[in-house]
Amino acid sequence: xxxxxxxxxxxxxxxxxxxxxxxxxxxHNIGYLVNDELAKRMGSGFRxxxxxxxxxxxGRLGAPGTGAPRVVLARxxxxxxxxxxxxxxxxxxxxxxxxxxxxxxxELDLPFDTMRVKLGGGDNGHNGLKSMRSSLGTxxxxxxxxxxxxxxxxxxxxxxxxxxxxxxERKVLPFCVDTAADAVESLxxxxxxxxxxxxxx
Numbered sequence: 001x002x003x004x005x006x007x008x009x010x011x012x013x014x015x016x017x018x019x020x021x022x023x024x025x026x027x028h029n030i031g032y033l034v035n036d037e038l039a040k041r042m043g044s045g046f047r048x049x050x051x052x053x054x055x056x057x058x059g060r061l062g063a064p065g066t067g068a069p070r071v072v073l074a075r076x077x078x079x080x081x082x083x084x085x086x087x088x089x090x091x092x093x094x095x096x097x098x099x100x101x102x103x104x105x106x107e108l109d110l111p112f113d114t115m116r117v118k119l120g121g122g123d124n125g126h127n128g129l130k131s132m133r134s135s136l137g138t139x140x141x142x143x144x145x146x147x148x149x150x151x152x153x154x155x156x157x158x159x160x161x162x163x164x165x166x167x168x169e170r171k172v173l174p175f176c177v178d179t180a181a182d183a184v185e186s187l188x189x190x191x192x193x194x195x196x197x198x199x200x201x
Contacts, residue, residue, distance in 0.1 A: 008070070009069065009070070009100060010070045010071070010094050010095070010096050011061075011069055011070070011071045011072070011100045011101075011102060011188045012071075012072050012074060012090055012091055012094060012100065012101045012102070013035065013038065013071055013072070013073050013074065013101075013102045013104065013184055013188070014031070014035075014076070014083070014101065014103050014104065014132070015031035015032045015033075015034055015036075015073065015074070015075050015104050016028075016031035016032075016080060016083060016104060016105040016106075016126075016128040016129075017030070017032035017033075017080070018079050018080055018162075019075075019076075019078070019079070023162070025164045025165065026162050026163060026164060027148040027160065027164075027165060028080065028106055028161040028162055029106075030104070030105070030106045030146045030148065030176075030177070030180070031103070031104040031105050031106070031146075032075055033173075033177045034104045034144070034146070034177055034180045034181050034184065035073045035074075037177050037178060037180075037181040038057075038061065038071075038073050038181050038184060038185070039073055041061065041181065041185070042059040042061055042071070043059070044059055046073070049074075049090065049093075051086065051090060051093060053077055053085065053086035053089060054074045054077055054087075054089075054090055055074070055075045055077060056072055056073060056074050056075075057072070057073040058070075058071075058072050059071065061184075061185055061188060061189070062185060068189065071188055072094055072096070074087070074090055080127045080128040080131070081127040081128070081130070083128050083132060084131035084132045084133070084134050084135025084136065085131075085135055087101070087132050087135060088135040088136055091136065098136050098138050098140050098141045099119075099140060099141070099142075101132075101136070101141040101142065102142040102143070102184060102187060102188070103128070103129060103132060103141060104144045104146065104180060104184065105126060105129065105145060105146065106126075106146055106147075106148045106161060107124070107126075107145035107146060107148065108124070108125075108148060108150055108157065108161070109147075109150075110145060110146075110147030110148075110149070111147050111149045112147055112149040112169055112172075112176075113147065113172055113175075114147040115144065115145060115179060115199060115200075116145045116147075116199075116200050117142065117143070117144050117145070117183050117196055117199055117200060118142070118145070118196070119140065119142050119143075120139050120141070121139065121143065122139070123139070125157075142187060142192065144180055144183050144184055144187070146176060146180050148160075148161070179199070182199075183198075183199045186198060186199065
């Protein structure tokens with residue numbers, strides 16, 4: 001098995017979210033926001049991929065001249081519960097095994113402004129993860145879990161994830177996005193263990 005941080009292996013980083021302006025500011029769309037930040041760092045914008053079901057950015061993530069890893073950032077063009085198909089198509093196209101796929105997603109079981117990185121695990125009711133697991137045939141891909149917390153009072157979970165951040169949260173959100181992007185960069189450059197030590201504290 002090739003070394004995941006050898007600079008030649010390709011990583012596929014999937015920002016989970018729903019397409020279109022209606023959903024842009026929703027808690028469920030944190031994956032899109034993180035991938036937008038990563039695209040900025042790579043100095044490129046998203047463009048349609050020839051598979052037809054996702055927008056991508058291709059390049060190296062990290063400081064120039066450091067053997068930075070090759071990364072494909074992906075934003076599926078479908079709703080959350082259908083992302084598995086486009087992810088599988090991209091993984092096949094770029095020859096990326098599940099162990100080099102990173103899903104960036106919202107996590108109800110983590111408080112807002114916290115984050116965890118892990119490999120594998122359950123779907124915890126997340127339709128995007130469930131769709132990816134179904135299409136890839138395994139859940140053994142990396143996850144960058146960005147906390148959004150649980151809904152207040154008796155608010156329905158579906159309504160909560162498909163709602164905008166509060167005014168107070170929006171002030172902190174850019175820092176959350178920045179930290180999650182740092183974690184992705186660390187994961188593809190330095191591996192899981194070092195990233196967990198730094199970001200799962």
